[in-house]
Amino acid sequence: MQAYRIEQASDTHIEEILALYRSMIGGKADWTEDYPCMDTITFDLSRDALFVMKNERNDIIAAISIDEDADVAALPCWSPDLQPSGELARVCVRADMQNRGIARKMMQYTFAVLRQKGYKSVHILVRPANEAALRSYLPLGYVQVGTCELFGKDFLCFEKSLL
Numbered sequence: 001m002q003a004y005r006i007e008q009a010s011d012t013h014i015e016e017i018l019a020l021y022r023s024m025i026g027g028k029a030d031w032t033e034d035y036p037c038m039d040t041i042t043f044d045l046s047r048d049a050l051f052v053m054k055n056e057r058n059d060i061i062a063a064i065s066i067d068e069d070a071d072v073a074a075l076p077c078w079s080p081d082l083q084p085s086g087e088l089a090r091v092c093v094r095a096d097m098q099n100r101g102i103a104r105k106m107m108q109y110t111f112a113v114l115r116q117k118g119y120k121s122v123h124i125l126v127r128p129a130n131e132a133a134l135r136s137y138l139p140l141g142y143v144q145v146g147t148c149e150l151f152g153k154d155f156l157c158f159e160k161s162l163l
Contacts, residue, residue: 004061004102006109009041009050016060017041017052020092028130030153036090040065044090051113053106061097064106065090066114072125077146077157082121085159086114089124091133103136115162122162125155 009017021036044050044065053062067089078085088110093102114122124142126133134156142158149155 004053004055004105006051006053006106008048009045009052009063011045013052013060014038014041014045017050017063020060020063020094021090023095024092028127028132030127040090051106051110053102055097060094062093062102062106063090064088064092064103064110066110071150072123075146075148075157077148078123078159079121079145082159082161082163084119085121085123086110086117086119087123091124091136098132101136103133104140107137107140111160111162120161120163121159123157123159125150125157128154128156 024031049066051064052060055061067087072087091103142160144156145159146157148157
């Protein structure tokens with residue numbers, strides 16, 4: 001794989017991240033014009049929780065967020081022994097760069113960030129039809145711990161120990 005670098009996103013990346021998100025509308029993640037949106041990006045930036053991967057030309061080819069959503073955190077499926085737990089969300093790889101292990105590299109990077117912050121586990125919600133996401137996440141040690149309906153959609157709930 002070529003030399004890509006992961007860094008914390010900044011205000012200078014907003015338009016490029018939004019364009020990346022918009023390019024995924026209609027895919028298996030069920031993203032729309034309303035989600036993820038500019039407000040989502042600014043919320044993630046305000047918490048230093050948005051990371052991007054850039055190629056050798058300095059183009060953003062992937063993004064990932066460490067989310068804070070009380071509804072997701074309150075789901076009963078998460079292991080009480082693995083708290084505190086972080087949530088990953090909005091994992092996105094540019095269409096022409098998919099199937100190269102980039103999502104896994106982004107996840108591994110955020111695992112290290114969460115470990116540094118003292119988290120014991122990480123969880124993520126995945127739409128059942130998102131086979132590409134499942135192929136990326138399962139080899140990383142995620143375990144399906146439940147299902148849920150949130151935001152009017154069904155999700156599979158996956159958790160991974162960081163210990």
